[in-house]
Amino acid sequence: MPSNIPTTFIQWISFLVDKYGQLFLRGTGVTLLVALTGTVLGFILGLLVAIVRTIPLPRGKWYRQLPMRLVYLLLNVYIEVFRGTPMIVQSMVIYYGSMMVGIIKRGTPVLPAAILIVSINTGAYMAEIVRGGIISVDKGQKEATTAIGMTHWQSMVHVVLPQAVRNIMPSIGNEFVVNIKDSSVLNVISLNELYFTGKSAAGNYGRYFESFAIIACIYLVLTFTVTRLLRLLERKMDGSKNYTIYGSQSDSQSEITIPAEEA
Amino acid sequence: MGEILQINHLEKSFGDHAVLRDINFSVQQGDVICIIGSSGSGKSTLLRCINFLEQPTGGQILYHGKDAATAWKRTLYNSKVGMVFQSFNLFGNLSVLENCVLGQMQVLKARRPEAEQRALEYLEKVGMAAYRQARPAQLSGGQKQRVAIARALCMEPEVLLFDEPTSALDPEMVGEVLSVMQRLAAAGMTMLIVTHEMSFARDVASRVLFMDGGVIVEDAPPAQLFSAPQQPRTQEFLKRVLERQL
Numbered sequence: 001m002p003s004n005i006p007t008t009f010i011q012w013i014s015f016l017v018d019k020y021g022q023l024f025l026r027g028t029g030v031t032l033l034v035a036l037t038g039t040v041l042g043f044i045l046g047l048l049v050a051i052v053r054t055i056p057l058p059r060g061k062w063y064r065q066l067p068m069r070l071v072y073l074l075l076n077v078y079i080e081v082f083r084g085t086p087m088i089v090q091s092m093v094i095y096y097g098s099m100m101v102g103i104i105k106r107g108t109p110v111l112p113a114a115i116l117i118v119s120i121n122t123g124a125y126m127a128e129i130v131r132g133g134i135i136s137v138d139k140g141q142k143e144a145t146t147a148i149g150m151t152h153w154q155s156m157v158h159v160v161l162p163q164a165v166r167n168i169m170p171s172i173g174n175e176f177v178v179n180i181k182d183s184s185v186l187n188v189i190s191l192n193e194l195y196f197t198g199k200s201a202a203g204n205y206g207r208y209f210e211s212f213a214i215i216a217c218i219y220l221v222l223t224f225t226v227t228r229l230l231r232l233l234e235r236k237m238d239g240s241k242n243y244t245i246y247g248s249q250s251d252s253q254s255e256i257t258i259p260a261e262e263a
Numbered sequence: 264m265g266e267i268l269q270i271n272h273l274e275k276s277f278g279d280h281a282v283l284r285d286i287n288f289s290v291q292q293g294d295v296i297c298i299i300g301s302s303g304s305g306k307s308t309l310l311r312c313i314n315f316l317e318q319p320t321g322g323q324i325l326y327h328g329k330d331a332a333t334a335w336k337r338t339l340y341n342s343k344v345g346m347v348f349q350s351f352n353l354f355g356n357l358s359v360l361e362n363c364v365l366g367q368m369q370v371l372k373a374r375r376p377e378a379e380q381r382a383l384e385y386l387e388k389v390g391m392a393a394y395r396q397a398r399p400a401q402l403s404g405g406q407k408q409r410v411a412i413a414r415a416l417c418m419e420p421e422v423l424l425f426d427e428p429t430s431a432l433d434p435e436m437v438g439e440v441l442s443v444m445q446r447l448a449a450a451g452m453t454m455l456i457v458t459h460e461m462s463f464a465r466d467v468a469s470r471v472l473f474m475d476g477g478v479i480v481e482d483a484p485p486a487q488l489f490s491a492p493q494q495p496r497t498q499e500f501l502k503r504v505l506e507r508q509l
């Protein structure tokens with residue numbers, strides 16, 4: 001090794017890739033895992049919060065509305081607090097807070113805590129995003145479900161949410177991309193995600209620039225790929241733009257495929 | 264002939280604004296009741312109160328003699344009192360067929376094969392079976408409204424409420440929707456129709472209600488209401504409208 005200590009930028013890069021490639025890959029895995037599960041769980045959380053916030057207040061006297069109003073208030077506090085503070089601070093508070101009250105013990109794996117933090121944080125943003133999606137669905141459709149006797153829940157599941165979710169797909173994807181990048185703050189609770197591995201590699205040789213140039217490239221590849229994949233998924237969700245007219249009693253039995261008009 | 268609905272002293276205000284005042288009438292099986300009146304007179308609000316899209320602030324709606332607000336389950340009542348909207352309100356995420364299947368499966372707990380069969384049957388009746396696979400966004404206004412009617416019929420309602428079903432349509436599509444409604448009337452469907460189509464009201468209605476300022480001013484068979492209106496307000500309204508339409 002002493003005979004071939006790297007001297008140029010390129011040499012340092014290939015040296016670090018060679019020596020820490022495995023570590024970086026594992027860091028990438030952890031980053032993706034935390035970002036993906038955090039986004040999915042956060043989405044589910046946001047969905048639930050948004051659905052609860054659309055439940056109409058019960059009719060009648062004020063004290064019958066009190067429990068529901070209390071729930072609204074709590075959900076608003078949750079959303080305000082988690083959108084109004086940085087995730088890096090939330091990480092510290094949640095992690096060391098749960099250690100203090102004994103939910104997690106010193107030395108237990110940090111990954112579950114990390115996923116929890118990202119999920120709760122994402123949930124607060126998702127709640128607002130989903131709410132926007134629900135509002136974006138023309139409220140006449142909701143009335144039509146009521147008019148044929150469907151319940152609030154049935155209407156949400158079968159009519160409103162599918163369209164709301166389709167409408168907010170770009171924002172959901174954006175949250176995922178944000179989480180890929182912002183999960184880097186979890187290095188403050190020593191999660192061995194991508195940024196953390198970069199820091200370890202950099203520290204060992206004092207090559208901060210080269211190490212983080214590599215890390216930056218990996219982040220960029222991740223976000224770029226994910227963005228394209230999501231766009232593909234969106235197109236898939238829109239389904240076929242064509243439909244078939246079936247022969248009816250008055251028509252012949254032939255089937256004609258009609259291309260859709262541009263929406 | 265049984266009585267399906269009886270509206271007793273129905274009131275509705277939005278805040279201080281009284282939109283419906285002391286509305287009384289009844290709907291017998293087979294009735295085709297057209298509701299006419301100028302814009303803002305409370306016609307939509309009346310229909311929306313009847314199926315509880317708006318909560319009435321006074322009075323009572325009896326469905327088969329029992330208070331619809333308390334003695335009937337809301338979902339059951341709504342499935343029996345169907346509604347067709349001015350703006351169609353088809354479910355944008357579902358195909359034409361699924362628009363007609365959803366309520367049957369969710370509310371009536373029908374099985375899919377039966378639900379699809381019934382959906383196709385009613386789509387055939389409105390001439391839209393060939394489009395079963397299409398999405399609402401791919402249809403013209405007239406086609407959308409015919410699907411909306413089929414969707415309502417699939418619940419096998421006892422009464423259908425129509426809120427200006429042709430007002431959002433291009434003129435050349437009004438006919439196709441009116442003729443579907445005319446066939447329904449001929450088949451004995453009980454209907455409550457808010458409309459500005461005076462010739463349709465005159466030809467198809469068994470009764471016409473004229474509303475003004477949140478009250479029913481006149482309630483009479485079309486022959487009488489159109490040729491010999493009793494109330495000055497009715498006379499004035501008809502004079503204004505018929506000059507334009509006929």
Ligand SMILES: Nc1ncnc2c1ncn2[C@@H]1O[C@H](COP(=O)(O)OP(=O)(O)O)[C@@H](O)[C@H]1O
Pocket residue numbers: 277280282300301302303304305306307308309
């Ligand atoms: N949700 C609402 N809030 C407040 N006012 C309303 C609401 N809906 C209707 N109104 C008022 O009630 C009156 C009657 O409206 P509407 O029933 O739509 O009349 P029409 O269908 O005969 O044109 C109007 O003055 C309208 O402004």
Ligand SMILES: [Mg+2]
Pocket residue numbers: 306307308427
């Ligand atoms: Mg109206």
